[in-house]
Amino acid sequence: MKRLAVPPLICLSLLSAGSxxxxxxxxxxxxxxxxxxxxxxxxxxxxxxxxxxxKSGFPGQIIGVELESKKNGTFVYEFKVLAPDGKLKEVKVDAVTAKILKIEDDD
Structure with missing residues:
Protein backbone atom coordinates (compact mmCIF):
# COMPACT_ATOMS: atom_id res chain seq x y z
CA MET A 1 0.00 0.00 0.00
CA LYS A 2 1.33 3.40 -0.93
CA ARG A 3 0.14 6.59 0.71
CA LEU A 4 -0.10 9.82 -1.19
CA ALA A 5 -0.36 12.71 1.22
CA VAL A 6 -2.40 15.78 0.44
CA PRO A 7 -1.10 18.61 2.67
CA PRO A 8 -3.66 21.03 4.16
CA LEU A 9 -2.75 23.94 1.86
CA ILE A 10 -3.10 21.75 -1.21
CA CYS A 11 -6.35 20.45 0.24
CA LEU A 12 -7.74 23.99 0.37
CA SER A 13 -6.73 24.66 -3.21
CA LEU A 14 -8.26 21.33 -4.29
CA LEU A 15 -11.55 22.30 -2.73
CA SER A 16 -11.67 25.49 -4.75
CA ALA A 17 -10.25 23.98 -7.94
CA GLY A 18 -12.30 20.77 -7.83
CA SER A 19 -9.38 18.53 -8.75
CA LYS A 55 -19.51 15.65 5.59
CA SER A 56 -23.07 14.45 5.08
CA GLY A 57 -22.32 11.13 6.80
CA PHE A 58 -19.78 12.05 9.47
CA PRO A 59 -19.70 15.30 11.43
CA GLY A 60 -16.47 17.05 12.33
CA GLN A 61 -13.64 19.16 10.98
CA ILE A 62 -11.35 17.61 8.38
CA ILE A 63 -7.75 18.37 9.32
CA GLY A 64 -5.87 16.08 6.94
CA VAL A 65 -6.26 13.72 4.01
CA GLU A 66 -4.16 11.07 2.31
CA LEU A 67 -4.85 9.04 -0.80
CA GLU A 68 -3.84 5.40 -0.41
CA SER A 69 -3.01 3.31 -3.44
CA LYS A 70 -3.78 -0.36 -2.71
CA LYS A 71 -1.86 -3.26 -4.26
CA ASN A 72 -4.97 -4.33 -6.17
CA GLY A 73 -5.06 -0.97 -7.97
CA THR A 74 -7.86 0.59 -5.94
CA PHE A 75 -7.66 3.83 -3.99
CA VAL A 76 -8.88 4.87 -0.54
CA TYR A 77 -9.00 8.37 0.92
CA GLU A 78 -7.92 8.46 4.55
CA PHE A 79 -9.22 11.50 6.42
CA LYS A 80 -8.16 12.80 9.82
CA VAL A 81 -11.30 14.30 11.33
CA LEU A 82 -11.71 16.18 14.59
CA ALA A 83 -15.09 14.91 15.80
CA PRO A 84 -17.55 17.16 17.69
CA ASP A 85 -16.62 15.33 20.93
CA GLY A 86 -13.00 16.51 20.49
CA LYS A 87 -11.61 13.09 19.54
CA LEU A 88 -9.40 12.67 16.49
CA LYS A 89 -10.81 10.05 14.12
CA GLU A 90 -9.38 8.30 11.09
CA VAL A 91 -12.06 7.84 8.44
CA LYS A 92 -11.35 5.68 5.39
CA VAL A 93 -13.48 6.36 2.33
CA ASP A 94 -13.64 4.43 -0.95
CA ALA A 95 -12.22 6.78 -3.60
CA VAL A 96 -14.73 5.63 -6.23
CA THR A 97 -18.00 5.15 -4.38
CA ALA A 98 -17.40 7.70 -1.56
CA LYS A 99 -18.65 5.03 0.88
CA ILE A 100 -17.24 5.27 4.40
CA LEU A 101 -15.31 2.03 4.87
CA LYS A 102 -13.95 2.40 8.38
CA ILE A 103 -13.97 4.84 11.30
CA GLU A 104 -11.49 4.46 14.13
CA ASP A 105 -9.84 6.52 16.86
CA ASP A 106 -6.56 8.04 15.73
CA ASP A 107 -4.08 7.76 18.56
Missing amino acids: VSASADDGDDRDHEIARKALSKGHIRPLTEIIDTL
Whole structure:
Protein backbone atom coordinates (compact mmCIF):
# COMPACT_ATOMS: atom_id res chain seq x y z
CA MET A 1 0.00 0.00 0.00
CA LYS A 2 1.33 3.40 -0.93
CA ARG A 3 0.14 6.59 0.71
CA LEU A 4 -0.10 9.82 -1.19
CA ALA A 5 -0.36 12.71 1.22
CA VAL A 6 -2.40 15.78 0.44
CA PRO A 7 -1.10 18.61 2.67
CA PRO A 8 -3.66 21.03 4.16
CA LEU A 9 -2.75 23.94 1.86
CA ILE A 10 -3.10 21.75 -1.21
CA CYS A 11 -6.35 20.45 0.24
CA LEU A 12 -7.74 23.99 0.37
CA SER A 13 -6.73 24.66 -3.21
CA LEU A 14 -8.26 21.33 -4.29
CA LEU A 15 -11.55 22.30 -2.73
CA SER A 16 -11.67 25.49 -4.75
CA ALA A 17 -10.25 23.98 -7.94
CA GLY A 18 -12.30 20.77 -7.83
CA SER A 19 -9.38 18.53 -8.75
CA VAL A 20 -7.02 16.14 -7.02
CA SER A 21 -3.33 16.59 -6.52
CA ALA A 22 -0.95 14.97 -4.08
CA SER A 23 2.57 15.15 -2.79
CA ALA A 24 4.24 12.33 -0.94
CA ASP A 25 5.61 12.22 2.57
CA ASP A 26 8.60 10.26 1.32
CA GLY A 27 9.58 12.73 -1.41
CA ASP A 28 8.42 10.68 -4.39
CA ASP A 29 7.61 13.35 -6.99
CA ARG A 30 5.59 10.90 -9.08
CA ASP A 31 2.80 10.53 -6.51
CA HIS A 32 0.92 13.60 -7.69
CA GLU A 33 0.98 12.19 -11.22
CA ILE A 34 -0.44 8.88 -9.99
CA ALA A 35 -3.33 10.76 -8.37
CA ARG A 36 -3.94 12.91 -11.46
CA LYS A 37 -3.97 9.89 -13.76
CA ALA A 38 -6.30 7.98 -11.43
CA LEU A 39 -8.70 10.93 -11.50
CA SER A 40 -8.53 11.38 -15.27
CA LYS A 41 -9.12 7.65 -15.85
CA GLY A 42 -12.06 7.58 -13.46
CA HIS A 43 -10.32 5.38 -10.89
CA ILE A 44 -11.06 7.99 -8.21
CA ARG A 45 -13.65 10.72 -7.77
CA PRO A 46 -12.65 14.35 -7.21
CA LEU A 47 -11.79 15.17 -3.64
CA THR A 48 -14.55 17.77 -3.46
CA GLU A 49 -17.19 15.10 -4.14
CA ILE A 50 -15.69 12.75 -1.58
CA ILE A 51 -15.58 15.52 1.04
CA ASP A 52 -19.21 16.50 0.38
CA THR A 53 -20.31 12.89 0.90
CA LEU A 54 -18.12 12.49 3.99
CA LYS A 55 -19.51 15.65 5.59
CA SER A 56 -23.07 14.45 5.08
CA GLY A 57 -22.32 11.13 6.80
CA PHE A 58 -19.78 12.05 9.47
CA PRO A 59 -19.70 15.30 11.43
CA GLY A 60 -16.47 17.05 12.33
CA GLN A 61 -13.64 19.16 10.98
CA ILE A 62 -11.35 17.61 8.38
CA ILE A 63 -7.75 18.37 9.32
CA GLY A 64 -5.87 16.08 6.94
CA VAL A 65 -6.26 13.72 4.01
CA GLU A 66 -4.16 11.07 2.31
CA LEU A 67 -4.85 9.04 -0.80
CA GLU A 68 -3.84 5.40 -0.41
CA SER A 69 -3.01 3.31 -3.44
CA LYS A 70 -3.78 -0.36 -2.71
CA LYS A 71 -1.86 -3.26 -4.26
CA ASN A 72 -4.97 -4.33 -6.17
CA GLY A 73 -5.06 -0.97 -7.97
CA THR A 74 -7.86 0.59 -5.94
CA PHE A 75 -7.66 3.83 -3.99
CA VAL A 76 -8.88 4.87 -0.54
CA TYR A 77 -9.00 8.37 0.92
CA GLU A 78 -7.92 8.46 4.55
CA PHE A 79 -9.22 11.50 6.42
CA LYS A 80 -8.16 12.80 9.82
CA VAL A 81 -11.30 14.30 11.33
CA LEU A 82 -11.71 16.18 14.59
CA ALA A 83 -15.09 14.91 15.80
CA PRO A 84 -17.55 17.16 17.69
CA ASP A 85 -16.62 15.33 20.93
CA GLY A 86 -13.00 16.51 20.49
CA LYS A 87 -11.61 13.09 19.54
CA LEU A 88 -9.40 12.67 16.49
CA LYS A 89 -10.81 10.05 14.12
CA GLU A 90 -9.38 8.30 11.09
CA VAL A 91 -12.06 7.84 8.44
CA LYS A 92 -11.35 5.68 5.39
CA VAL A 93 -13.48 6.36 2.33
CA ASP A 94 -13.64 4.43 -0.95
CA ALA A 95 -12.22 6.78 -3.60
CA VAL A 96 -14.73 5.63 -6.23
CA THR A 97 -18.00 5.15 -4.38
CA ALA A 98 -17.40 7.70 -1.56
CA LYS A 99 -18.65 5.03 0.88
CA ILE A 100 -17.24 5.27 4.40
CA LEU A 101 -15.31 2.03 4.87
CA LYS A 102 -13.95 2.40 8.38
CA ILE A 103 -13.97 4.84 11.30
CA GLU A 104 -11.49 4.46 14.13
CA ASP A 105 -9.84 6.52 16.86
CA ASP A 106 -6.56 8.04 15.73
CA ASP A 107 -4.08 7.76 18.56
